[in-house]
Structures are given as structure tokens and as C-alpha cells.
Amino acid sequence: MSTITPVRRALISVSDKTGISDFARRLAVAGVELVSTGGTARMLRESGLEVSDVSQITSFPEMMDGRIKTLHPRIHGGLLALRDNAAHREAMSEHDIPEIDLLVVNLYPFEETVKRGASFDDCVENIDIGGPAMIRAAAKNHRFVGVVTHPDDYARIADEIESDGELGLDLKKQLAAKAYAMTAAYDSAIAAWLHKDMEAGFPAQFSIAGRMADELRYGENPHQSAAFYRTGDDRPGVATARQIQGKALSYNNLNDTDAAYELVAELDRAKAAVAIIKHANPCGVGVDADLLAAYEKALMCDPVSAFGGIVALNQTLTAVTAEKILEVFTEVVVAPDADEEAIGLFKKKKNLRLLLTGGLPAPTDQGDLIKPLAGGFLVQSRDNRCVTRDELKVVTKRQPSEQELDDMLFAFKVAKHVKSNAIVYAKDNATVGIGAGQMSRLDSSRIAARKAVDAAEACGQHQPLTHGSVVASDAFFPFADGLLAAAEAGATAVIQPGGSMRDDEVIAAADAAELAMVFTGVRHFRH
Structure with missing residues (x-):
């Protein structure tokens, strides 16, 4: 039997409901039967769509505050059954298990719940169980089932179903890989949170996860490929900054800007501080009552190396300091904020990147630093010791x-x-x-x-x-x-x-x- 199977039935259960009504409507118009759960089903019905409840398939109501709803053989059988296996098809027929051709699921917002400082019990309640189980089942059986975990994919999937009535194997493989990466990242975040709560040192198994923010033109050198990933850490810095203007940041820009901002955050916050960085090393650092004076101090240390450098400030960038910075070719300026006059001045240099972070990271923050080795990696805690x-x-x-x-x-x-x-x-x-x-x-x-x-x-x-x-x-x-x-x-x-x-x-x-x-x-x- 062909691994290309028509999409006749979709199970939809999402926490992030961005774009879901429009996507579901396109599926329905293409003749796809919609099955859903709880709040998602209500939302789709309110949008005028005909939706079957999961409980109609399982013959079981949702129970235990929604903890039990999709964990059932008639759901997982519909996701896992090999359509070209006679024994599987016989089991489906015997137990009245309907085929599920498309799974659309995203997960409870665990990381967001942790970030807003929710209680331990609330965080635990936002650990999704049924969602990851279904995603893994569909991804494993990707020859026959498409699995959709992010709204960014809705349009191209709807386009292909509208055009062909089915999803190609290459697309299903891409979706499966993305799904496994997502559940791995989700589990990594939960494991890290629990381990941190126990204050138990480094775990026996260490995992890291991030979401791609940008595919970079190249790495440290043009023959190296590179990408920039964000983690769930909202510590102020280059990963959380808003880029106000300038061309895309390179690998070296990102690395050097991080080094510059971590340094300037270390210095006396009662005064203005400026650090100028080149190749991840400071070539000048100054502290003064006035931001312009601090910049001039930093520049004096090594004006030659400052050419093409990164400038980090610990206070709002003002026009008078911006004018002085513009006298020297600078790749990136990073600051907590900038006034409108300074932003206007920088617009004269369209390639100059201006990043605003909204705050300064605390030098005493905890965190892990990772260095790759052949066949492994080293992990150490951040150097957050500040001598008094x-x-x-x-x-x-x-x-x-x-x-x-x-x-x-x-x-x-x-x-x-x-x-x-x-x-x-x-x-x-x-x-x-x-x-x-x-x-x-x-x-x-x-x-x-x-x-x-x-x-x-x-x-x-x-x-x-x-x-x-x-x-x-x-x-x-x-x-x-x-x-x-x-x-x-x-x-x-x-x-x-x-x-x-x-x-x-x-x-x-x-x-x-x-x-x-x-x-x-x-x-x-x-x-």
C-alpha cells in the first residue's frame, strides 16, 4: 500500500490557538472531518465549524480536570496503525478504531508558567502528558500521519491538502523531525526546572534546547555554517534585545555583543559605564558620572582597536553620546534604551545595528555555560562571583x-x-x-x-x-x-x-x- 494517504480526518487540540480557526476552516472546506477536545472544540464551533468531540471516538468523557481525554487506544490506534499492515487494519476494524490522518497539537505553556512565577503545583499542572504522547505517536507513524506542532506550518499544509488531498512523504518527515525536536525541548525544560528546584548540582543526563531565532549567513568564518537559537531564559541581553535598526547580526556580532553587555552589566550601576569590545575582548572600558565622559574614557584606552568594535552602555543612549559614537566606525551598539533623538541620529548609518534590551542582567545570576568537545561537552556554572x-x-x-x-x-x-x-x-x-x-x-x-x-x-x-x-x-x-x-x-x-x-x-x-x-x-x- 502507498505511504501517501489522503487526509480525511484531523484531530486538533491546541493551547496556542493562533490561526487555528482559519486553518481548520480550510481543512473543512477540503472535506476533512474535524475532531477536537475541550476549549479547542468550543472555539471551532463558535467559528461556525462542525466538530466531533474526542469522547465520541473513545466513548469516555474527559475526566480528572482534563488530565484524561486523549490517552485511549482508539486515539493512539488511529495514530499508530500501519495502513499497509493487514493485522493492524484487522485490529482497527475489530475495535472500531478510526484512522487519524492529521494531528494538530501544541502543548500546555509550561515555560511561560514558570516564567510568570507560578507556584510549584501550577507549574506541574502545566506539564502536558496527552499532547506529547500523541505527537510522538504521529511522528513515529509519519509515513501515514502528518503531525503539526506550530502555527507557522498551517498555511503550507492547508495549501498541499487543498491541492492534492494528501501530504507528501518528504513534508511528513520534516514535520515529524520538527515534532520530535519540540517534545525533546519541552521535556528538557521540565527536567531542568525540576532539577533546579531540587538544587541537586548537575544532572546525570544533561540536555539543552532552543528555538531557532535566525539562520546566520555564516559562522566565525565564511566557510562555516551557523544559526542563532533562543532558550527560555529571559535574562536581558543580546538574545532578548530588540534590534531597532541595522543589517542582520552575524555570528561574531552576536558573540561579541554578548561579551560586551555582560561586562558593562558588571560595573557600578550608580554611574554611567561603557565597554568597547573587539573579538570578545574589551579594548576599552570607562565609568563616569556622565555617559559621554564614560565613552570617551573607554575610547582613549585603545582607539585603534575600537574601529569596527561593539559598544555597550549601561544607561539610556542619548543624542550627545550617539554623536560621539558615530565618529568611529562601530558594528553594534547595545544599551537598555535610547532616546528618540539618538535613534534618529543612528538612522544616518543604515548598517549600524542598535539593540535595546530593556534592562541589565544581574552579574550574580546563576546559569550554565557549555563548551563542546570531541564526543561530548563541558558544563560549568556561570562565573557570577563579584569580589567586594x-x-x-x-x-x-x-x-x-x-x-x-x-x-x-x-x-x-x-x-x-x-x-x-x-x-x-x-x-x-x-x-x-x-x-x-x-x-x-x-x-x-x-x-x-x-x-x-x-x-x-x-x-x-x-x-x-x-x-x-x-x-x-x-x-x-x-x-x-x-x-x-x-x-x-x-x-x-x-x-x-x-x-x-x-x-x-x-x-x-x-x-x-x-x-x-x-x-x-x-x-x-x-x-
Whole structure:
């Protein structure tokens, strides 16, 4: 028997009723019998359509507050029966099981229920059982049954039924794959929620799920394919932002914008903060009472690298700051909001992307970070540790000044977002030199100092920007050489985790150079 079977009967049961009445009407006009449940059946009848209740097939009423309605042999037999198997057809005939040729189902809004802060019991009640069971049954038997799980597919399915009276096998395979992906994502969300509620660490089996937001032109390089997926996490950032203008975001744009916004969210929210990012590393960060001043501080650190970078702000973008940003070629600007004048100015640069997030993510938020490996992946919790002044331990003879303490905490926050080995020089709440991603911490110190000399020359200063600065290291100095390189660059104070076998040697070198140094006891590797 052919696997192409006419669509004569459709079972429709949806929580998201978007477009369902119009779709069902097109099916009915094409001669398809409609079977439905509960609220969906009522809605279709109110739309003037003739609908049979599932209970007419099962000879059982809906019961237990709707928990039991489609879990019945006459429903699942109609979905699972192989139409080209004589024994299956005989069983259908013997037990009066009608064929179901098209299943239209979407699920209880579990993730939305969790997001709105519903009680544990309410969340449990929004775990769909009958829906996933029917979807999996229809998807398994996709040779004979079409399964529809999203309103986006209604139009093309109705078109094909109206044209041919049936669905082709290729389309049914596509729909089945989409259905299994949807139920897998649904189960992943439930499993993650239950595991998080138990606070039981990492599960024995870890699953992730997302919905495609965009198929990107390419990945990090043109020969790589890429796509952008959103999860159910509504944490403010690049995945939840509104794109106000500009061309489509690339893989690198998305990656760098995320890095920029996570950094700027880490900084003092009582003041304006700006971070300029290039290749996921900050090339300049500034904090000031005024947004324009913060941007100018960030730009001064490395104006050359800022070309073609990402600019992240922690306050509403204003016209005066927008005008300054437009003086430098910028790929993306991301902020909580922007005033209309600033938006109007940006329209002059049609390719410049402007993203508005509506808020800032909390740096202390929990979450999991995933890194693929050959044959598996690593999972770790987000680095949400924020060091405070009270945690600092002064280990040198000289005590740091209040300004040095402020700058050290600022520099250490920035270092947390710089690829390791990370060295960050800062002065007056602005980065003045950044060394990132070197195999040697000494090299990072020297590169940061060299870039500070270049930046000083670019703005017409004869003295390196690092003169009178503080320096932060994301991990301990294994030897005194990296610290001495910072002293030679003009740094007066050092913040680092401590914990090296040679801490005493490093402290002695700091004392000899008359540096103030504090230990945090916290490391911030970022690879």
C-alpha cells in the first residue's frame, strides 16, 4: 500500500490557538472531518465549524480536570496503525478504531508558567502528558500521519491538502523531525526546572534546547555554517534585545555583543559605564558620572582597536553620546534604551545595528555555560562571583589609597571579562592598558603596557597612560617578573587572587618596588 494517504480526518487540540480557526476552516472546506477536545472544540464551533468531540471516538468523557481525554487506544490506534499492515487494519476494524490522518497539537505553556512565577503545583499542572504522547505517536507513524506542532506550518499544509488531498512523504518527515525536536525541548525544560528546584548540582543526563531565532549567513568564518537559537531564559541581553535598526547580526556580532553587555552589566550601576569590545575582548572600558565622559574614557584606552568594535552602555543612549559614537566606525551598539533623538541620529548609518534590551542582567545570576568537545561537552556554572572591598586582603607594607582601591576593584571586574592570561591597567575608573589571551602573564603585562604607550601617543600625551595606574591580574603571578613589568609601566598598586607557591617572593618584590598589593582569593580564568 502507498505511504501517501489522503487526509480525511484531523484531530486538533491546541493551547496556542493562533490561526487555528482559519486553518481548520480550510481543512473543512477540503472535506476533512474535524475532531477536537475541550476549549479547542468550543472555539471551532463558535467559528461556525462542525466538530466531533474526542469522547465520541473513545466513548469516555474527559475526566480528572482534563488530565484524561486523549490517552485511549482508539486515539493512539488511529495514530499508530500501519495502513499497509493487514493485522493492524484487522485490529482497527475489530475495535472500531478510526484512522487519524492529521494531528494538530501544541502543548500546555509550561515555560511561560514558570516564567510568570507560578507556584510549584501550577507549574506541574502545566506539564502536558496527552499532547506529547500523541505527537510522538504521529511522528513515529509519519509515513501515514502528518503531525503539526506550530502555527507557522498551517498555511503550507492547508495549501498541499487543498491541492492534492494528501501530504507528501518528504513534508511528513520534516514535520515529524520538527515534532520530535519540540517534545525533546519541552521535556528538557521540565527536567531542568525540576532539577533546579531540587538544587541537586548537575544532572546525570544533561540536555539543552532552543528555538531557532535566525539562520546566520555564516559562522566565525565564511566557510562555516551557523544559526542563532533562543532558550527560555529571559535574562536581558543580546538574545532578548530588540534590534531597532541595522543589517542582520552575524555570528561574531552576536558573540561579541554578548561579551560586551555582560561586562558593562558588571560595573557600578550608580554611574554611567561603557565597554568597547573587539573579538570578545574589551579594548576599552570607562565609568563616569556622565555617559559621554564614560565613552570617551573607554575610547582613549585603545582607539585603534575600537574601529569596527561593539559598544555597550549601561544607561539610556542619548543624542550627545550617539554623536560621539558615530565618529568611529562601530558594528553594534547595545544599551537598555535610547532616546528618540539618538535613534534618529543612528538612522544616518543604515548598517549600524542598535539593540535595546530593556534592562541589565544581574552579574550574580546563576546559569550554565557549555563548551563542546570531541564526543561530548563541558558544563560549568556561570562565573557570577563579584569580589567586594571587604574581601580584599592587603599583603604589602604599603596600604592602598582609597582611589587605588576603587580602581583595583574596577580593574578586577574588567579582568574577569578578558581572555586569560588577562592583565588590566586602570586609572580613575577607566582602563588604560589591556593585555589578553597570552600564554605568558609576563607577555600580557608587556602588551598592555605597550598599548598604553600607543594610546598616549594617539591622544598627544607624552607620558604612558599606565603612569600612576593600578593593575589587575585574573590569576596569581607565578613569578615576580609580571608584577615587575607592571611596576616598570608605572603601576602603583596590584590586585590579584594570590595562591602561588611563590607568593612570598612576589610580595617581597612588590614591597621592594613600593607597590601596594591586595589578594582577592578569587580567580577569574576565561578561555
